[in-house]
Amino acid sequence: MRSLLANVRITVDEKVYLKDPESTTKGQQIIENSILLIDELGLESFTFKKLAEKIGTTEATIYRYFESKHMLLVYLISWYWNWLEYRLVFSTSNIASAEEKLRIAIRLLSGKVENDMDFAHISEVVLQRIVVAESAKAYLTKEVDADNKEGFFFSYKRLCKRISMFIQEINPAYKYPDSLVSTVAESAHYQIFFSKHLPSLTNIDDSKKGQLEDFLTDLVFKAIVK
Amino acid sequence: MRSLLANVRITVDEKVYLKDPESTTKGQQIIENSILLIDELGLESFTFKKLAEKIGTTEATIYRYFESKHMLLVYLISWYWNWLEYRLVFSTSNIASAEEKLRIAIRLLSGKVENDMDFAHISEVVLQRIVVAESAKAYLTKEVDADNKEGFFFSYKRLCKRISMFIQEINPAYKYPDSLVSTVAESAHYQIFFSKHLPSLTNIDDSKKGQLEDFLTDLVFKAIVK
DNA sequence: TGGAACACAATAGTAATACTATTGTTAAAA
DNA sequence: TTTTAACAATAGTATTACTATTGTGTTCCA
DSSP states (O other), rough: OOTTTTTOOOOOOGGGOSGGGGGGGGHHHHHHHHHHHHHHHHHTTHHHHHHHHTOOOHHHHTTTTTTHHHHHHHHHHHHHHHHHHHHHHHHHHTTTOHHHHHHOOOOOOTTTOOOOOBBTTTHHHHHHHHHHHHHHHHHTTTTTHHHHHHTTTTTHHHHHHHHHHHHHHTTTEEEEEEEOOOOHHHHHHHHHHHHHHOOGOOOOOOOHHHHHHHHHHHHHHHHHOO | OOTTTTTTTOOGGGGGGGSSGGGSSHHHHHHHHHHHHHHHHTTTTTHHHHHHHHOOOOOHHTTTTOOOOOHHHHHHHHHHHHHHHHHHHHHTOOOOOOOHHHHHHHHHHHTTOOOTTTTTTTHHHHHHHHHHHHHHHSSSTTTTHHHHTTTTTTHHHHHHHHHHHHHHHTTHHHHHHHHHHHHHHHHHHHHHHHHHGGGGGOOOOOTTHHHHHHHHHHHHHHEEEE
């Protein structure tokens, strides 16, 4: 059995693309290979020209799917957050305890990927590396307000709100549920990045995934305790 | 009285520049105006050509001080962390309590700037905005390992270690002092950014500075409690 | 079965970017 | 006085991030 999710498709809001890349094989190739190429080259050195060469087409074709490199990044990141939200809803569906749901959310944010939740042309593990290293660049721009108005960050915001609600259920008096969730989400990313590249900034060992989850779980539950 | 610090100069490691910008008036103009222009245009739209026009010189002159736009960013950020470390050492100099020193560190990381600690040609408040919006771009690159080897992130790492030691003094058993410090440092940045641009991701009100300090102080002291 | 519509390859071109290299002038240091 | 330094001025390169146009094969559907 290849996947639990043969009939599930993660979708991304229409506004993000010019033409739905899920609707054609060329489009799927663009997604699949852009993930591999951004991971390999980094966002700065990644160009539509190089991507076009890799999939045997031309820049013009890619531009018919995505307005710009920036919008392709927004697409990949939105897909990632929608995927994470899907897994969160799935794995908390029959759980009553808000504490337990929050625990699961932190586990997912820390980067735990189950192999039976994969999609045909998306390398989730590689995509996660891209999200760690590049997602901040999607909003750290002068266009952030305009982009936000267009709803480009909606996937991320919705996921954070969902997790924030677990916290509010556990302790309605806690003053900073949204800040705590975004801190954990972002922290998860750069603690992974630091453990790989700037290890003196972290106590998390690159090879031991459980440590990050432990650090964040400890942080959150101590913070929100009544 | 213009400044407490007429005889103090914040220096940046030699490796970061080709020619010390503090050594000439042109160099100081480059620093002063690059801060203003990066803040105005954002790092992506900022170019040496535009900076050269602003200070009535040419690209070539700026290239004699800095190898690239990236190195200029590294310079500004290193200067910022050195400045923050100086203020930390200054304001904790005659304080014995590690708790109180940690409190002060968090206050500084949250962005509190005293007006009597300014330097002639550096707009500290504007520089802080740059650090919030652009500093992650200094290390989120494919060159991070090479840059780290060159010592480009030493200022940041040294400051974090210093604060981490306060935590280790308070609770030597706490497992994640370095991760906690880097989480607070980074969190301070994007909570400020979120409060301005993506307010649904935070409970911090852009206009109320004390909230961020309160959020982070609460987070840290609950985390490290024995 | 014919015709429209679509997907895309191929080609060309543009303004801007991130640099590098060279030369000549002026002013200050040895 | 000579040398050096600082820098303005100019020119030039490869690459990037696009836009525009045209032609061809395939698919849809009436």
